[in-house]
Amino acid sequence: MTPRLDRNTLTVKDLSVEFTADGTIIRPVDGVSLSIRAGEMLGLVGESGSGKSVTSLAVTGLTDYTGGRVVGGSVHLEGTDILSLASRQRSDVLGRDIGMIFQQPMRSLNPTMRIGNQVAEVIRRHRRLSKREAWNQAVEMLDRVRIPEPHKRAHDYPFSFSGGMAQRVMIAMALACQPKLMIADEPTTALDATVQARVMDLLRELQQDLDVAVLLITHDLGVASSYCDRIAVMYCGQIVEQGSTADVLMRPTHPYTRGLLDATPIRGSRERLLPIVGNVPPAADLPSGCRFHPRCQLSVPGLCDRMLPELRLDETGCGDRCLHPESATTLVSGVSTG
Amino acid sequence: MLQRKDAVVSAPRKVRGESLASKMFSDLRSDTLSFVAFVFVSAVILIAVFGPLPVSTDPNQLNLRHALARPSSEFWLGTDDLGRDQFSRLISATRVTLLAAAEAVAVSLVIGLPLGLVAGYFGGKIDSVLSRLNDALMSVPALILAIAVVAVVGPGLTTSMFAIGVVFSPSIFRLVRGSTMAVRSETYVEAAVAIGARSPRIMFVHVLRNIFPPVLVQISLLIGIAMIAEANLSFLGLGVVPPEASWGSMLRTAFDTFYAAPFLMFAPGLAIGLTVLAFSQLGDGLGGALTGKKASR
Numbered sequence: 001m002t003p004r005l006d007r008n009t010l011t012v013k014d015l016s017v018e019f020t021a022d023g024t025i026i027r028p029v030d031g032v033s034l035s036i037r038a039g040e041m042l043g044l045v046g047e048s049g050s051g052k053s054v055t056s057l058a059v060t061g062l063t064d065y066t067g068g069r070v071v072g073g074s075v076h077l078e079g080t081d082i083l084s085l086a087s088r089q090r091s092d093v094l095g096r097d098i099g100m101i102f103q104q105p106m107r108s109l110n111p112t113m114r115i116g117n118q119v120a121e122v123i124r125r126h127r128r129l130s131k132r133e134a135w136n137q138a139v140e141m142l143d144r145v146r147i148p149e150p151h152k153r154a155h156d157y158p159f160s161f162s163g164g165m166a167q168r169v170m171i172a173m174a175l176a177c178q179p180k181l182m183i184a185d186e187p188t189t190a191l192d193a194t195v196q197a198r199v200m201d202l203l204r205e206l207q208q209d210l211d212v213a214v215l216l217i218t219h220d221l222g223v224a225s226s227y228c229d230r231i232a233v234m235y236c237g238q239i240v241e242q243g244s245t246a247d248v249l250m251r252p253t254h255p256y257t258r259g260l261l262d263a264t265p266i267r268g269s270r271e272r273l274l275p276i277v278g279n280v281p282p283a284a285d286l287p288s289g290c291r292f293h294p295r296c297q298l299s300v301p302g303l304c305d306r307m308l309p310e311l312r313l314d315e316t317g318c319g320d321r322c323l324h325p326e327s328a329t330t331l332v333s334g335v336s337t338g
Numbered sequence: 339m340l341q342r343k344d345a346v347v348s349a350p351r352k353v354r355g356e357s358l359a360s361k362m363f364s365d366l367r368s369d370t371l372s373f374v375a376f377v378f379v380s381a382v383i384l385i386a387v388f389g390p391l392p393v394s395t396d397p398n399q400l401n402l403r404h405a406l407a408r409p410s411s412e413f414w415l416g417t418d419d420l421g422r423d424q425f426s427r428l429i430s431a432t433r434v435t436l437l438a439a440a441e442a443v444a445v446s447l448v449i450g451l452p453l454g455l456v457a458g459y460f461g462g463k464i465d466s467v468l469s470r471l472n473d474a475l476m477s478v479p480a481l482i483l484a485i486a487v488v489a490v491v492g493p494g495l496t497t498s499m500f501a502i503g504v505v506f507s508p509s510i511f512r513l514v515r516g517s518t519m520a521v522r523s524e525t526y527v528e529a530a531v532a533i534g535a536r537s538p539r540i541m542f543v544h545v546l547r548n549i550f551p552p553v554l555v556q557i558s559l560l561i562g563i564a565m566i567a568e569a570n571l572s573f574l575g576l577g578v579v580p581p582e583a584s585w586g587s588m589l590r591t592a593f594d595t596f597y598a599a600p601f602l603m604f605a606p607g608l609a610i611g612l613t614v615l616a617f618s619q620l621g622d623g624l625g626g627a628l629t630g631k632k633a634s635r
Binding site: 060062065088091092093094095096098099100102104107108109110111112113121122125126170173 | 524525526528529530531532533534535536544547548550
């Protein structure tokens, strides 16, 4: 891991975020570490409430915007310590070095502004350009995300765009200033399956062309497995397993990852989907020991409910957070993942 | 082949480029009563701007021989106690009255709009302080303050309407604050933060554009209320300074000569009543057009 560190675009170390709700302190992100290299796409996968979105927000330094606070850890974007930036410097970084796209593309665009002006706004915010030059660049970006007749469509308002088209506009905005990092928070969840594939193909292609690091947040293992280079699985605010997409999918070592895979439909497979028993525990009431043990088939009384396992990563950045990963691997036998 | 492709692509273009303003206008047209109000308000504004030009008679020309003359072909609406032509006074008073109402609303906008944006956008302590101040201001009765100001500064429509505007500002503040709080949690505001836009720009561009429709409705309603306030003040002799006329001061003259010339009260009375009604109906109609519902009446 160490020799690669300097090549990382984004390095997050032991990040913890707390919120205070009704007098009780909850910690939806607890000691998350991850890193992404330029041109790489990391999928952060987990159920609702696992802390994925809070993590992504903390990476942009915008935790305080939602009323939370970072209580530990660090976030570095190519040497810039994001968390130590004053709000003014932070807004200089946002849009220029970090681009973001959101779950609801139609609601992410200001309904009262022309599409071209919205894309031009990012460009004008971070570069000294005249209105006309910024507009022309915006049209160029719209062309790049394959919006048909971009010079005409730039004059339109968001309501005349479909969800897929609106998400393309968002991608154009996010990439307009050629950022180092792009955060995509469930970018295709609100879209049809066919549109989803086209938007993801486009995102992947542009990302590799521009050599941008992408943090893809999704609950959809299918999307993550088709597009990501590496996958990090999150559960209850912690990363429970991390590794290359192939490793995580073919040889999951954490029982939770195993469970997620068993609950994911595979085309052509006649096997029954196996749900993970139980629900994600609320962040205010986490179980003792391993946070997954109440739902884990392999849980050993007296061990798993006492000890919180560490996340052990090997030199390639692969590893998991389980007290007996070997047995999880044996559990895999017979289940195909192709 | 190429032509066919073009035709397919251009099909949905009809909807495009339609601005929100033109959409609002077409919605308004489908609501007959509000559209009539819109036409009436437009006419009143046109009279206020261009009215005095074609009227040849000087509204302040005394003509004591024809004092309190009945309406005739020479004096369409008769003359007042000093023989001044009621019609030309009504026309020239339109501008005075509308300007006075516009001044009050402008003052309340200048105070209420930015403060409402700041309170709604930042929330927290700033919001608490501004909201308490606002509550205090709301407890001040508009006319009493205007009368007190006139007592200190001396009569004059500009000063008294300024005071009215200050007292009206809480209604703008509360509306803007509430709408801002609602819009602030929209994803597009978060997206604006995410592209590095600074707070003033987010407030005055992204938020303001989206809360402007309800503010427009409120402006229309406030103009009506401000006109009544102006009429009140001028009726009490605290507003417009003679010989200039406003609809309120004309009503006062008519009131003083009620037994000798009862017809004098109709023109200014109807002008005030209908214009206030029209502004209020227009506000309702705009509100209906914006929410996609018919005005409730």
